[in-house]
Amino acid sequence: MSMNNQGRPTRAGEASGPELGTISGDRGLDHEEPLIFELGRPGHSGVDISDVQVSDARLGGFKRRAPIGLPGLSEPEVVRHYVRLSRMNYAIDSGLYPLGSCTMKHNPRLNEAMARLPGFADVHPLQPQKTVQGALTLIGELMRWLTTLTGMPAVAMSPKAGAHGELCGMLAIRAAIAAKGERRPRVLVPESAHGTNPATAAFAGFTVDEIPAKGDGHVDVAALKAKLGSDVGAVMLTNPNTCGLFEKPIREIADAVHAAGAYFYCDGANFNAIAGRVRPGDLGVDAMHINLHKTFSTPHGGGGPGAGPVVLSERLAPFAPLPLLVHDAEGFRLIEDRAELPEGARPFGRMSAFHGQMGMFVRALAYMLSHGADGIRQASEDAVLSANYILASLKDVMSAPFGDGPCMHEALFDDSFLEGTGVTTLDFAKAMIDEGYHPMTMYFPLVVHGAMLIEPTESESKESLDRFIHVLRGLAAEAKAGDVERFQGAPRFTPRRRLDETAAARKPVLRWKQPELKRAAE
Amino acid sequence: MRYLPLTQADRAAMLSRIGVDGVDALFRDVPKEAVVGRARFDLPDAQGEIEVSRLLSRMAAKSVAAGNVAFFCGAGAYRHHVPAAVDHLIQRSEFLTSYTPYQPEIAQGTLQYLFEFQTQVALLTGMEVANASLYDGSTATAEAVLMARRVTRKSKAVLSGGLHRHYAETVETMAEIGGEVVRATATPGKAEDLATLIDDNTACVVVQSPDVFGLVRDMKPIAAAAQAKGALLIVVVTEVVSLGLLESPGAMGADIVVAEGQSIGNGLNFGGPYVGLFATREKYLRQMPGRLVGETADTVGRRGYVLTLSTREQHIRREKATSNICTNSGLCALAFTIHLSLLGEEGLARLARANHARASGLADRLSRIGGVTLVTPTFFNEFALRLPKPAAQVVDALADRNVMAGVPASRLFPREHENLLIVAATETNTDEDCAALEVALTEVLA
Numbered sequence: 015m016s017m018n019n020q021g022r023p024t025r026a027g028e029a030s031g032p033e034l035g036t037i038s039g040d041r042g043l044d045h046e047e048p049l050i051f052e053l054g055r056p057g058h059s060g061v062d063i064s065d066v067q068v069s070d071a072r073l074g075g076f077k078r079r080a081p082i083g084l085p086g087l088s089e090p091e092v093v094r095h096y097v098r099l100s101r102m103n104y105a106i107d108s109g110l111y112p113l114g115s116c117t118m119k120h121n122p123r124l125n126e127a128m129a130r131l132p133g134f135a136d137v138h139p140l141q142p143q144k145t146v147q148g149a150l151t152l153i154g155e156l157m158r159w160l161t162t163l164t165g166m167p168a169v170a171m172s173p174k175a176g177a178h179g180e181l182c183g184m185l186a187i188r189a190a191i192a193a194k195g196e197r198r199p200r201v202l203v204p205e206s207a208h209g210t211n212p213a214t215a216a217f218a219g220f221t222v223d224e225i226p227a228k229g230d231g232h233v234d235v236a237a238l239k240a241k242l243g244s245d246v247g248a249v250m251l252t253n254p255n256t257c258g259l260f261e262k263p264i265r266e267i268a269d270a271v272h273a274a275g276a277y278f279y280c281d282g283a284n285f286n287a288i289a290g291r292v293r294p295g296d297l298g299v300d301a302m303h304i305n306l307h308k309t310f311s312t313p314h315g316g317g318g319p320g321a322g323p324v325v326l327s328e329r330l331a332p333f334a335p336l337p338l339l340v341h342d343a344e345g346f347r348l349i350e351d352r353a354e355l356p357e358g359a360r361p362f363g364r365m366s367a368f369h370g371q372m373g374m375f376v377r378a379l380a381y382m383l384s385h386g387a388d389g390i391r392q393a394s395e396d397a398v399l400s401a402n403y404i405l406a407s408l409k410d411v412m413s414a415p416f417g418d419g420p421c422m423h424e425a426l427f428d429d430s431f432l433e434g435t436g437v438t439t440l441d442f443a444k445a446m447i448d449e450g451y452h453p454m455t456m457y458f459p460l461v462v463h464g465a466m467l468i469e470p471t472e473s474e475s476k477e478s479l480d481r482f483i484h485v486l487r488g489l490a491a492e493a494k495a496g497d498v499e500r501f502q503g504a505p506r507f508t509p510r511r512r513l514d515e516t517a518a519a520r521k522p523v524l525r526w527k528q529p530e531l532k533r534a535a536e
Numbered sequence: 537m538r539y540l541p542l543t544q545a546d547r548a549a550m551l552s553r554i555g556v557d558g559v560d561a562l563f564r565d566v567p568k569e570a571v572v573g574r575a576r577f578d579l580p581d582a583q584g585e586i587e588v589s590r591l592l593s594r595m596a597a598k599s600v601a602a603g604n605v606a607f608f609c610g611a612g613a614y615r616h617h618v619p620a621a622v623d624h625l626i627q628r629s630e631f632l633t634s635y636t637p638y639q640p641e642i643a644q645g646t647l648q649y650l651f652e653f654q655t656q657v658a659l660l661t662g663m664e665v666a667n668a669s670l671y672d673g674s675t676a677t678a679e680a681v682l683m684a685r686r687v688t689r690k691s692k693a694v695l696s697g698g699l700h701r702h703y704a705e706t707v708e709t710m711a712e713i714g715g716e717v718v719r720a721t722a723t724p725g726k727a728e729d730l731a732t733l734i735d736d737n738t739a740c741v742v743v744q745s746p747d748v749f750g751l752v753r754d755m756k757p758i759a760a761a762a763q764a765k766g767a768l769l770i771v772v773v774t775e776v777v778s779l780g781l782l783e784s785p786g787a788m789g790a791d792i793v794v795a796e797g798q799s800i801g802n803g804l805n806f807g808g809p810y811v812g813l814f815a816t817r818e819k820y821l822r823q824m825p826g827r828l829v830g831e832t833a834d835t836v837g838r839r840g841y842v843l844t845l846s847t848r849e850q851h852i853r854r855e856k857a858t859s860n861i862c863t864n865s866g867l868c869a870l871a872f873t874i875h876l877s878l879l880g881e882e883g884l885a886r887l888a889r890a891n892h893a894r895a896s897g898l899a900d901r902l903s904r905i906g907g908v909t910l911v912t913p914t915f916f917n918e919f920a921l922r923l924p925k926p927a928a929q930v931v932d933a934l935a936d937r938n939v940m941a942g943v944p945a946s947r948l949f950p951r952e953h954e955n956l957l958i959v960a961a962t963e964t965n966t967d968e969d970c971a972a973l974e975v976a977l978t979e980v981l982a
Contacts, residue, residue, distance in 0.1 A: 050652050050877050059883030061619055063963065066886070066893045068781075073892070074752045074914030076783045083659045086880035093621050096649070096874055100630035103645035107629030113638075120539055121633050124585050130623075133596025138609040139807030140943045141600070142935045148599030149806045152592070162579055165572075174671035174808065175863035177850070185709065213850035213860035219713040222855040260565040288566065290577070296570045307863075315626075315867030316646040317636035317827065319671070319809030335709070351950040363709030367612055367674035367702035367796075368807025380592060386582035389537045395559045396542050402562050403550040420554070420562040447642055452635075458851075475541035476550065508641040510840040515640075518832035518844040522821065524665050525655040 044509060047098040051085050051526045058086030083528070102509040103316070104452045110474055110482055114424040114455035114467025115208070115256055117286050117308035119397075122384065125312070125377035134376045139368040143347055149372060150346035153339055156379045160304060160323055163390070164285075165295025168331035170324045171339070171370040176283060177210040179303025179322025180250075182335060182365050184218035186301060186326060187248050187277040189333040189362035198247035198276065204233045206257060206459040211250045211281060220247055227461040231257035231416040231426070235267060242274040252281035253297075254288070254422035256459040258401065258467070268298025277301065277330065285309045286471075287398055287423035290391030300327040306371070310378035321374035336361045337369055396472035397423040400479055404468055407483040411490040415462050423471075429464025437493040439464035441501035444512065445492075448505045449485045537582050602804060602940065606969035608898075610918045610960025611748060611943040612673070612700050612774045613807065614799045616887075617964050622801050622874045626867055636827075636866075640842045641834075646866065647841035650829040653873045660779045660876075661793040662786025663815035667826035669869040670861065673796025674703045676812030677742065677772050678710040679825045679859055680792045681717075683816075684740035684768040686823045686858065691715025693740050694733045694767075697722030698747025700774055701948040707742065715739070722949065724749040724920050724956055725911040731761035738765055740792075744772040745785070748948065749911065749958060750918035752782060759789025768792060775799055776813065777962075778916040780888030792816045800879075801871030811868035822848060825859030887963060891917035895961040898970050902959070905978050911956065918960040920945065923981065927957040930980055939976045 111118035173179035201215040280302040286309040306321040405425035413431040443453030455467040637643030657666035771785035773795035797811040830844035850857040903910040907924035927944035945956035
């Protein structure tokens with residue numbers, strides 16, 4: 015160990031012996047943090063509001079009798095609590111986040127600032143329409159971008175997330191089938207599809223029929239065609255698919271679906287691979303949701319809020335849900351009442367109160383305006399280039415089941431390179447955490463064993479990709495060298511080691527209870 | 537392009553490692569005829585922050601922001617003060633730019649605040665368990681109806697006429713597929729008799745309180761009527777601050793409580809994103825939609841949190857899932873949790889009292905105007921007024937005088953209740969705002 019001239023050690027040496035237990039239980043910047051309910055004291059508040067007494071006269075005798083049970087804390091205590099919690103999270107801002115099919119790209123802060131402009135953020139959904147022209151103009155402009163980029167004639171803006179958009183598209187299809195007086199209860203869904211696809215089809219009242227994937231990761235077109243018939247309402251296909259591959263015969267599939275009188279639903283979760291380069295409208299798509307939180311970079315926020323506008327073909331456009339946005343001599347106008355519908359419109363219903371995820375719309379449009387059509391195309395190309403670079407740099411040490419050809423925006427590996435090592439996909443992922451990375455998507459898609467789906471996005475520099483590749487190559491080598499403990503004991507350098515998910519599900523504890531209540535309940 | 541780190545030299549080096557000449561080779565599976573030439577899009581090219589910011593700021597300025605006028609709109613979305621700390625904290629990178637907490641060891645921050653959120657929602661609603669949020673109040677209501685069908689194995693849903701019309705339409709859109717949805721006629725200011733609509737095939741009765749006209753209503757008779765027929769009572773709350781002053785729906789016999797959580801922590805945002813609250817009894821847990829966070833321990837025995845009971849969810853159960861929902865409303869739920877933590881028991885009670893006092897004073901003031909009558913006898917911070925003229929015209933005229941007087945009932949119930957105006961008042965309204973509304977309304981009605 016080297017010493018500086020005061021005799022202090024300047025680098026870790028003997029000092030890094032067995033782990034030191036601290037008196038506080040904290041370790042440097044890693045703080046333990048109790049639940050908010052275990053902090054504070056009655057009567058305290060972090061918000062100053064004058065204490066007004068009210069009469070019971072207008073409360074109908076329903077004044078609350080029992081206290082709620084919320085703790086009382088000052089503002090500094092609340093701020094510290096949530097800052098400490100935040101420090102237990104991994105984030106795209108702090109590191110590469112290669113979750114396949116989730117698209118963790120950079121979230122520009124300009125978009126946050128724009129979403130907070132009072133003319134977008136501080137307007138009420140039911141203000142007189144003449145007073146919300148700025149907000150309506152923004153929605154109209156975003157609709158123009160979405161329909162132009164997808165080459166589709168119409169878009170429904172109210173769905174609140176991808177799965178909600180799927181439901182919107184499938185309800186439009188259901189309405190179109192009913193309008194023709196047909197009965198088409200069956201929907202075909204490839205086995206590689208996101209779980210939301212079959213769940214949505216079932217929710218929309220269809221029965222689900224699975225189409226197998228071929229050995230090369232593509233949907234089995236012959237099997238699909240064989241299942242088509244007069245009772246099939248729709249085919250739901252993700253393209254690029256969840257193996258990161260483009261379904262080349264998509265036109266052929268669309269034509270077959272249409273010839274059978276059915277509708278073609280495309281899951282747009284992976285639109286970020288082709289945006290600005292390919293228009294789904296040119297591929298025969300009837301409906302496609304767009305996850306604004308993936309392709310157009312609205313923040314994932316730890317699991318929402320998302321936004322899932324759905325573009326619709328000429329055949330489905332009349333069935334778009336309320337409200338509709340139209341533009342006339344007086345400006346933009348929302349149509350919320352069936353008596354005011356434009357000619358030909360036959361909305362299937364309403365997806366939610368109000369008009370959609372405005373806050374997400376602003377962020378997405380700010381992203382689009384910043385990139386421009388040229389930048390959106392470049393982003394898609396860089397995303398595909400980066401995924402292929404990872405595939406090319408890892409396929410000799412990790413197993414890429416479909417690695418012979420190029421992939422789109424994500425590279426799929428399976429666990430055959432770990433065979434005989436005693437290391438599983440889960441172990442490999444947890445070891446990545448110790449290396450400072452968020453793991454890739456694990457065990458999805460279901461069509462390969464022990465799947466590892468890597469989506470680097472366009473937001474990483476080549477240096478960042480090279481470092482990531484270096485680390486994964488190193489881990490693959492360690493696994494093959496038999497260092498099983500490194501993997502099975504991972505993660506070690508995290509706020510928590512592996513958590514017992516089985517116990518959590520067996521005896522669910524879903525809320526905090528006051529200790530005495532907890533004892534009484536047991 | 538400022539967001540793209542790769543240089544031309546990087547791209548060339550990467551293509552060379554891949555072993556192709558150009559990026560087009562990577563798109564070889566895409567049909568040529570579907571590839572769009574660069575000039576084919578009638579859209580602008582990339583712009584800098586200055587240009588984008590200017591363009592959007594000018595666009596936003598074409599709206600009248602609520603903060604610039606005397607503002608009294610409610611009917612499902614409420615303007616409350618959100619402490620500055622809330623927006624600061626939810627913009628921390630680690631919250632804003634993280635994904636769903638699928639890797640719990642590096643997502644304890646998200647998981648713990650969701651566990652706190654679930655606890656807060658259960659406490660507020662007076663229920664045993666709550667989920668980690670749904671999209672908003674309206675979709676949560678639809679999910680509650682579908683859940684009631686799974687629990688009771690019956691198919692009819694009865695909706696109160698006082699349920700927000702957009703909520704009723706959302707429920708009908710999602711629930712008419714699997715059974716009948718019956719909507720009672722709205723009776724502004726009065727609790728309708730729902731018992732006669734409940735029969736042996738009724739899965740649930742959906743009642744909003746305070747209802748869309750502001751009426752605070754007694755749930756106990758409806759709970760009893762529902763229970764007698766084996767149906768569940770779903771209580772909907774669109775103004776969640778009311779729970780700081782009013783008896784919880786759980787205490788009044790609700791089986792499922794859904795709420796719009798926007799009022800706490802979240803701005804108006806022209807209707808979204810908001811946050812749906814969903815709470816129920818423990819015995820119905822496995823029929824619940826949406827994500828759940830549960831407590832557990834790590835390998836060395838320390839308390840921690842994980843997503844749990846995911847065997848209900850679409851990524852495991854696919855077409856047999858309890859819901860197709862994947863996303864929740866994470867960051868809006870965080871804003872809710874932080875704001876409610878700042879308020880605490882005492883702060884929420886004071887906030888609720890301030891709202892009721894403000895609305896009560898305003899109702900007195902406005903009902904003194906000639907020709908104006910107060911329709912809602914018991915309310916929290918919102919009430920309906922009957923005007924001598926169609927409310928939509930009045931609201932329009934008042935908007936020109938920088939007063940947003942409220943929501944005309946006809947906006948929600950087209951061609952019905954045309955003279956009814958729904959007025960909401962919160963802690964953000966000043967005495968001057970209330971005076972401005974009184975003066976302007978008096979003038980317009982004169």
